[in-house]
Amino acid sequence: MRKKPWRQVILDGATYLATLLSVFALGMIFFYVIREGAHLLSFDLLRGDYHARGFVGLVEEETQGSFNLTGQQGENRYLVERLGLVLEQSFDLAGDGVIKVAYIDEASPLRRLTNQDPTSEQSFIGLETGAVLRRVSYVDHPTSLTSRGAASMARDMNDPDRALREVIFSTEGGGIRGSLITTLYLIFITLAIALPFGVLTAIYFNEFAPINRVTKAMRNFIETLTGVPSIIYGLLGITVFVPLTVRLTPAENANLIAGGLTLAVILLPVIIRTTEEALKVVSQDHRFASLALGANKTQTTFKVVLPQALPGILTATFLGIGRVIGESAALIFVLGAAIRDSVRIFEPSTSLAVHIWSMMTDEPANIALSSTIALIILLIVLTLNLAIKTTVWAFDWKGRRS
Amino acid sequence: MSQKHTALSKIDALTQRTLTIFGIVSASFILLIAFFITIRGIIPFITDNNGAGAVNVWLFLTETVWLRGPTFVSSAYGVGFLIIQTLYLAFLSLFISFPVGVLTALFIAKIAPKRLASVLRSIVELMASIPSIVYGLVGVGLFLPWIHALARALGQQSAGGLGTLGVMIVLALMSLPTITAISEVSIRSVDQSLEHASLALGATPTQTRFKITLLAAKSGIFSSAILAIGRALGEATAVSLVAGNARSGPNFGLFNITSTLTSTMLEGMKETVGIDYDIRFSVGIILMIVILITNLILNTLKKKVGNVHA
Numbered sequence: 001m002r003k004k005p006w007r008q009v010i011l012d013g014a015t016y017l018a019t020l021l022s023v024f025a026l027g028m029i030f031f032y033v034i035r036e037g038a039h040l041l042s043f044d045l046l047r048g049d050y051h052a053r054g055f056v057g058l059v060e061e062e063t064q065g066s067f068n069l070t071g072q073q074g075e076n077r078y079l080v081e082r083l084g085l086v087l088e089q090s091f092d093l094a095g096d097g098v099i100k101v102a103y104i105d106e107a108s109p110l111r112r113l114t115n116q117d118p119t120s121e122q123s124f125i126g127l128e129t130g131a132v133l134r135r136v137s138y139v140d141h142p143t144s145l146t147s148r149g150a151a152s153m154a155r156d157m158n159d160p161d162r163a164l165r166e167v168i169f170s171t172e173g174g175g176i177r178g179s180l181i182t183t184l185y186l187i188f189i190t191l192a193i194a195l196p197f198g199v200l201t202a203i204y205f206n207e208f209a210p211i212n213r214v215t216k217a218m219r220n221f222i223e224t225l226t227g228v229p230s231i232i233y234g235l236l237g238i239t240v241f242v243p244l245t246v247r248l249t250p251a252e253n254a255n256l257i258a259g260g261l262t263l264a265v266i267l268l269p270v271i272i273r274t275t276e277e278a279l280k281v282v283s284q285d286h287r288f289a290s291l292a293l294g295a296n297k298t299q300t301t302f303k304v305v306l307p308q309a310l311p312g313i314l315t316a317t318f319l320g321i322g323r324v325i326g327e328s329a330a331l332i333f334v335l336g337a338a339i340r341d342s343v344r345i346f347e348p349s350t351s352l353a354v355h356i357w358s359m360m361t362d363e364p365a366n367i368a369l370s371s372t373i374a375l376i377i378l379l380i381v382l383t384l385n386l387a388i389k390t391t392v393w394a395f396d397w398k399g400r401r402s
Numbered sequence: 403m404s405q406k407h408t409a410l411s412k413i414d415a416l417t418q419r420t421l422t423i424f425g426i427v428s429a430s431f432i433l434l435i436a437f438f439i440t441i442r443g444i445i446p447f448i449t450d451n452n453g454a455g456a457v458n459v460w461l462f463l464t465e466t467v468w469l470r471g472p473t474f475v476s477s478a479y480g481v482g483f484l485i486i487q488t489l490y491l492a493f494l495s496l497f498i499s500f501p502v503g504v505l506t507a508l509f510i511a512k513i514a515p516k517r518l519a520s521v522l523r524s525i526v527e528l529m530a531s532i533p534s535i536v537y538g539l540v541g542v543g544l545f546l547p548w549i550h551a552l553a554r555a556l557g558q559q560s561a562g563g564l565g566t567l568g569v570m571i572v573l574a575l576m577s578l579p580t581i582t583a584i585s586e587v588s589i590r591s592v593d594q595s596l597e598h599a600s601l602a603l604g605a606t607p608t609q610t611r612f613k614i615t616l617l618a619a620k621s622g623i624f625s626s627a628i629l630a631i632g633r634a635l636g637e638a639t640a641v642s643l644v645a646g647n648a649r650s651g652p653n654f655g656l657f658n659i660t661s662t663l664t665s666t667m668l669e670g671m672k673e674t675v676g677i678d679y680d681i682r683f684s685v686g687i688i689l690m691i692v693i694l695i696t697n698l699i700l701n702t703l704k705k706k707v708g709n710v711h712a
Contacts, residue, residue, distance in 0.1 A: 008608040015513065015611075018505030019522065022582065025575055026529050029536065032544045201428040204421035218429035225432055227693070229636020231664050232435060235686045239438040265431050272428065298417040326533025329638035332668065353535045357639050360542060367543045374536045381531050385524070 033378060037371030045093045045372065048175020049341040050355075052092075052132065057113025057125050059164040067105045077102055078154030083164075084108035085127070085157065089150035092132060094174025095368040099133045099150045101169075113167060127169060135168040176373060178341045179355040182256065185343065186331075186351055187324045189260030190267060194320060197264065198271030199306075199313055205272070206279040207301050225269040234333025237262035242334060251346035259335045259348075263324050270323065271316040278312020279305060311395035315388050322384045325377055328353040337361070352377055439690070443683035451477050451677040462684070467650040468666060479681050481663065481688055483651035488662040488692065490654065491566065491641075492634035495573035499630060502574075503581030504616070504623055510582070511589040512611055523586070530579035538640030541572040546644065553657045560657040564646030567656040572640050577630035584629065588622020589615060624704045628697065635693050638664035663689045 067084035076089040084105025092098045104110065104127050111126040127133075136153060137143040141162045144153040156162060201222075209215045241258040245251050251258075282305050290300040331351055337358040340349040350358055356373050359366040446457040454477040465480015510522045546563030549571075553560035592615050600610040616623070646659025647669055653660050667682045667689075 008606060011608050011612055014501075015505045015509050018502045019509040019514075021502050022506040022529075022578060023522070023525060025578065026525055028544065029529075029532065029540050029575075032540050033536070036543060197424060197428065200421055200424040204425040208418045208421050209425060215425075218425055221429040221432045227632055227697070228432070228435065229638065229664065229689065229693070231636065231638040231667055232439065232686055232690060235439050235442070235683055236431075236435045239442050239683075240434065268428055268431065296411045297414040301417070322531050326531075326535070328533065328535045329664070329668070332639070353533055353639075356535050356539060357643075360539060360643050365542065367539070370539050371543065374539050377533060377536060381533070382528065385528055385531060389524075 030378065033371045033374045035371075036368055037373070037375040040093065040095050040368055040372040041375065042093070045175055046180055047177055048093050048172060050173060050175055050178055050339045051341055052170040052173030054134070054168070054170040055125050056116035057110075057127075057167045057169070058116055059109065059167060060114050065107075065109075067108070069103070069105075072103050074102075076150070078150050080154050080157045082158050082160060083110055085110060085154075087133065087150040087154045087157075092172050092174045093369075094366055096174070097146075098172075099146055099153055100172070101127055101129055101131045101133060104129055110167060116166070127167065130172060131169045132172050133167070133169050135166075136164065137166045137168075138162040139165050174369060175341075176352065176355060176369075178339060178343050179350050179352050179373075181343045182340075182349040183325060183351040185256050185345060186260055186263060187321050189257060189345075190263040190324050191317060191320055193260060194264035194267040194271055195313070195317065198268050198316065199275050201268070202272045202275035202279060203301060203306070206276050207297075207305065222269050222272055225265070229329070230266060230327060231329040231333065233262055233266050234330035236265065237330060237334035249346060254335050254348040255346045256335070256343075256349065257345060259331055262330050262334050263327060266327065266330065267320045267323055270319050274316035274319065275309060275312050278309035278315075282308045311391050314391050318384045318388045318391070322381055325351070325380055326353055327351070328357050332357060436690075439683055439686050442680065443685075443687040445680050446477065446479070446677055446684050451680075454677050457677075457681070457684070463688075466652070468661075469649070473678050474676050477677060479677075479684075481666075481685055483653075484661060484663045484666055484685070485688065485692055486652040487648075487660050488635060488664075488689075489696070490652070491569050491573060491660065491662060492631050492696075494566070494570045495577060495634050496627060496630060498570065498574035499577045499581055500627055503578050503626070503630075504585050506578075506582045507585035507589055507623075508611060508616065511586050512615060523583075526579045526582045526586075530583060534576055534637055534640040537572050537576050538643040540575075541568055541640065541644040545571050549657070558657045561646050561659050564644060565655075565657055565659045566653065568644035569641050569660060569662075570656075572644050573634045573637060576637065576640065577634055580630045580633060581626040584626035585619065585623045588619040588625070591622075592618040620707060621704065624700075624707060628700045628704065631700065632693055632697060635696065636664065636689065638668055641665050642668045663692065 065084070066081050069079045069081055069084070069086060072079060072086045074088075078087045078089075079085075080087065085101065085108055086103035088100045088102035090098060090100040090102075108127070111128075113125050113127070115122050115125045133153065134146055135143055136157060138156070139162075141156075144156040146153075157164070205215065205219065209218075237258055238254070241261040242254050245255055245258045245261070246253065249255070249257060286304055286308070287300055290304040291297070295303070328351075331354050335348040335350065335354070337350060337354055338348070339355055339358055340347070343349045352373050356370045359370050445451075447459055447462075448456060450456055452474075454475060457477045457479055461478065462480055462482075463485075464482040465478070466483045467478075467480055468484070469480075470476055470478040506522075506526075510519050510526075514522060545568055548563070549565075549567050550560050550563035553563070596614055596618055597610050600614040601607065605613070641662055642665035645661050645665045647665055648659045648661045651660065663685050667685050
């Protein structure tokens with residue numbers, strides 16, 4: 001006798017639906033980030049500056065010439081024969097519509113402009129291939145603007161009646177090199193501090209610590225760290241690590257060392273737990289054998305036990321890298337959210353995650369570039385997950401063989 | 403076991419002493435955090451804040467507006483509404499993540515074939531390792547337009563979708579893998595003989611799963627919810643992107659803008675001096691206390707629930 005089969009169908013249905021929803025949630029995240037961000041992914045993005053450097057150049061002498069630009073035609077390219085210039089309607093690294101210089105002749109008068117920036121020592125500047133044209137102004141004629149498009153700008157510049165006055169251009173911006181380098185620095189600094197610290201602490205608790213109320217309390221204290229929100233670590237960073245590093249290093253303000261120290265504390269419980277789990281599964285017999293052969297406890301621990309816990313330490317490293325890459329709140333507090341192109345260890349800058357936050361809190365938010373960075377982060381996270389799985393798998397396999 | 407061995411050699415004694423220092427330092431970080439944040443966070447209450455006057459503790463805890471009066475001049479800060487909103491949003495997100503997470507865990511542990519289960523487990527692990535800022539980004543780019551459209555369809559006002567519903571969805575997504583992973587482990591470790599007994603008594607597999615397995619695993623499932631709440635209470639960047647940063651409240655409507663303790667701490671981080679900066683540490687203290695008390699209450703509740711055997 002089946003009782004109320006519809007009820008079971010609903011319950012089973014709910015179970016399947018929930019699972020589908022979970023899978024769908026992950027799929028949606030990847031789908032969205034790829035749809036919005038994949039088109040901006042390029043090596044230039046990884047290499048490029050985020051901030052465009054602007055220049056204002058005065059056109060002093062204008063040679064009325066006619067340059068031969070055959071072979072330069074193409075889609076979205078507009079020729080300016082009068083000045084030996086090819087403009088292209090294009091996008092910068094951040095996905096904003098811009099007018100780029102696709103080609104400039106060696107003899108073009110725009111190669112030599114008087115620098116209007118009084119703070120610069122350079123007296124002459126010049127347009128080069130890849131530069132972004134912002135504005136071109138003429139004597140007695142309305143200015144050509146980016147918003148009217150490359151076709152209109154090329155037509156204006158080609159007009160022999162218009163004498164050029166000023167060319168305002170910039171380098172291409174929107175790259176993420178600074179944040180990428182910062183992230184690498186932070187990973188390195190954080191692991192350099194947290195790994196030895198965490199591993200040695202794990203060794204202490206698993207191999208040397210007496211089991212009593214004090215060590216139990218100490219374990220509890222470390223375990224409590226996992227429940228502390230990252231924004232609180234940020235507060236710790238600005239009150240303790242920033243003043244500490246300012247005093248001990250050449251740094252004058254918030255700096256990457258302080259950021260790394262903060263992240264190291266965040267990683268500490270993870271590294272301790274993972275390493276300890278690896279130490280626990282090391283066979284007791286190995287310890288006894290080593291001791292019986294006359295090795296002292298220090299030798300046994302560091303030469304027999306620790307090498308066997310290496311896969312655990314490796315897993316902890318991967319977990320740590322993932323955490324550093326994803327961390328945002330703590331770093332915003334310690335290092336701020338100002339994106340830099342030149343990264344120095346003793347100065348603040350943003351990691352990739354903070355770069356996203358910084359752009360998302362801007363007006364207007366740059367969702368396209370944020371998604372591209374998110375895509376990069378997701379790819380790294382995916383790789384780390386696979387690396388952890390491989391480590392565990394390889395370790396199991398080796399363990400079964402011996 | 404270390405103490406069982408007879409006298410350690412000199413080098414071992416040195417190693418032990420060195421390692422003890424590492425252990426002590428690692429254990430003292432939590433005290434360091436508590437100490438320094440308390441010291442900094444208490445400043446606005448006991449000094450006159452460069453003429454703005456000391457912050458009134460009672461008003462601070464009960465006030466429904468973040469700041470009355472101009473910045474740096476007034477000291478009438480309040481987090482009462484933030485405390486309520488923070489708790490409200492965390493528990494609200496559980497309405498989505500808890501059922502979905504537990505049922506997904508049930509599917510992985512009891513229904514899915516081995517291959518599928520391991521694929522699903524990897525998916526959950528991957529979701530757990532996605533940084534919160536990415537959830538925030540997807541929340542802004544994907545969900546806010548949907549929420550805005552939904553609000554319009556229902557004839558409601560919404561600030562471009564920013565607000566309670568957005569935070570609820572983002573927090574639910576973020577805590578989903580936590581709930582699934584921990585529930586799955588506890589469901590898998592339910593004594594199989596209980597299930598066999600239920601099946602032998604004539605219960606269907608579905609009845610067994612819902613009435614025996616889930617009930618037997620409730621302690622672990624409850625723990626997963628506690629962890630999820632803890633994570634939701636402390637989440638900052640993702641929430642700050644979708645909350646709308648309301649400066650007064652409490653707001654409960656799904657389409658109203660809202661704010662949490664953490665999102666307010668992130669607001670206006672450009673100021674680095676004076677009371678408007680120091681007050682963030684005070685909010686930090688409140689956040690820690692809120693998390694601590696919530697955890698205590700939920701853990702007590704868990705013990706009560708766990709002791710009653712059906």
